[in-house]
Amino acid sequence: MKKIYIDGAFYPENEAKISVFDHGLLYGDGIFEGIRFYNGRVFKLEEHIDRLYDSARAIALTIPLSKAAMTEATLESCRQNELRDGYIRLVVTRGVGDLGLNPKNCPRATVIIIAASIKLYPEELYRNGLSVVTCATRRMTPGALSPAIKSLNYLNNILAKIEAGDAGEGLMLNEQGYVAECTGDNVFVLKNGRLFTPTISAGALRGITRGVVLDIAEEFGMPVKEADLTRYDLFTADECFLTGTAAEIIPVVNLDSRAIGEGTPGPLTAKFITRFRELTQATGASIY
Numbered sequence: 001m002k003k004i005y006i007d008g009a010f011y012p013e014n015e016a017k018i019s020v021f022d023h024g025l026l027y028g029d030g031i032f033e034g035i036r037f038y039n040g041r042v043f044k045l046e047e048h049i050d051r052l053y054d055s056a057r058a059i060a061l062t063i064p065l066s067k068a069a070m071t072e073a074t075l076e077s078c079r080q081n082e083l084r085d086g087y088i089r090l091v092v093t094r095g096v097g098d099l100g101l102n103p104k105n106c107p108r109a110t111v112i113i114i115a116a117s118i119k120l121y122p123e124e125l126y127r128n129g130l131s132v133v134t135c136a137t138r139r140m141t142p143g144a145l146s147p148a149i150k151s152l153n154y155l156n157n158i159l160a161k162i163e164a165g166d167a168g169e170g171l172m173l174n175e176q177g178y179v180a181e182c183t184g185d186n187v188f189v190l191k192n193g194r195l196f197t198p199t200i201s202a203g204a205l206r207g208i209t210r211g212v213v214l215d216i217a218e219e220f221g222m223p224v225k226e227a228d229l230t231r232y233d234l235f236t237a238d239e240c241f242l243t244g245t246a247a248e249i250i251p252v253v254n255l256d257s258r259a260i261g262e263g264t265p266g267p268l269t270a271k272f273i274t275r276f277r278e279l280t281q282a283t284g285a286s287i288y
């Protein structure tokens with residue numbers, strides 16, 4: 001049975017419960033992180049913790065733990081569950097309040113840490129590549145809710161995911177029609193040996209895996225450009241792939257019924273995947 005951290009204590013999963021008056025549930029008022037650990041090490045833990053605290057600042061939420069204490073609680077969650085490989089979900093909600101949306105009525109944020117596992121796509125899609133369809137649901141605009149905040153408001157992405165259905169992953173555009181990201185992954189294209197990805201201001205989350213891929217490109221000496229991309233840039237790409245903590249790096253071979261490149265995972269994508277796997281196996285904060 002899993003052991004779940006809630007506000008400083010560990011509970012068996014069937015006893016890990018929060019109040020129905022928690023504003024995370026009532027209003028989606030809160031933030032989260034998805035983190036992976038490999039081979040007894042938490043990959044990019046500091047970056048995830050930093051992004052969590054940035055999300056908190058952006059929604060004026062006080063996390064009742066220091067970054068050091070949150071880091072330790074995260075590592076302890078892995079230990080309590082005796083895991084060496086898996087997935088961690090950190091959730092911080094506005095906490096228990098009343099039936100009114102005013103956050104001032106929530107005296108203390110609720111902190112939840114789940115250490116478990118995640119599998120987003122079947123293994124064959126990593127070998128054969130994923131098909132992507134463009135969703136009619138646009139990525140929300142920064143003026144409404146910044147897509148850079150990893151908030152508990154994922155309806156925008158979930159509605160896009162519903163549209164994508166069984167076809168594969170859903171590509172989301174911003175209000176101007178530029179590519180933002182997929183429903184839970186950042187997008188990259190390779191063209192003539194250069195790597196392109198949408199800018200953060202186009203409506204993409206500042207993905208931790210995105211950052212790792214940009215670092216790998218630098219290591220490879222590959223030119224990189226964060227740019228305004230349209231579907232045309234994906235249709236005409238040599239190669240395309242998605243990145244995310246849960247998805248890792250997954251090749252995309254089709255967009256809206258057009259084959260991308262040769263219609264099979266490309267050689268440069270394979271190089272990124274190989275290097276990414278090396279880094280995930282050999283770096284990160286030690287759990288034990």
Ligand code: PXG
Pocket residue numbers: 033034035120157181182183184185186204205206207208209210243244245246
């Ligand atoms: N865009 C969005 C909207 C995301 O939610 C990413 C990009 C990739 O970011 P990272 O930092 O993970 O490289 C995400 C992250 C899930 C799940 O349950 C989704 C994410 C992370 C973990 C689990 O589908 N999305």
